[in-house]
Amino acid sequence: MEYCCTGFRNMLACAGERGNAVVVWVDSGGELRFLHQSRGVAFEDESKLKPAEMDVVINISAEVGMRYCPTCGRLLEKLVVEHRDFYSNLAKEHEKYLASMPKF
Numbered sequence: 001m002e003y004c005c006t007g008f009r010n011m012l013a014c015a016g017e018r019g020n021a022v023v024v025w026v027d028s029g030g031e032l033r034f035l036h037q038s039r040g041v042a043f044e045d046e047s048k049l050k051p052a053e054m055d056v057v058i059n060i061s062a063e064v065g066m067r068y069c070p071t072c073g074r075l076l077e078k079l080v081v082e083h084r085d086f087y088s089n090l091a092k093e094h095e096k097y098l099a100s101m102p103k104f
């Protein structure tokens, strides 16, 4: 089982969609890390955005790093140690969801 709980599996499955999700990425040291990402606009809808005539700044997405599963509290490092290949592949899949993020 690659997931610690159903809640975590569901949040990973929501990556790139509008709303809250978990995204996997690889840091500059090659370590797999997890982010809690909140999207105002789904990844597939980003290209449909057009400049609007209003003076308001809107977040497309916002992220915060996380070390523990938000639903069961498991240390995510342990999950990665046990299922490195699975999360490495997921990180490649998720890379596009973090395109607008500064690289660390």
Ligand SMILES: [Zn+2]
Binding pocket: 004, 005, 006, 007, 008, 069, 070, 071, 072, 073, 074
């Ligand atoms: Zn969990």
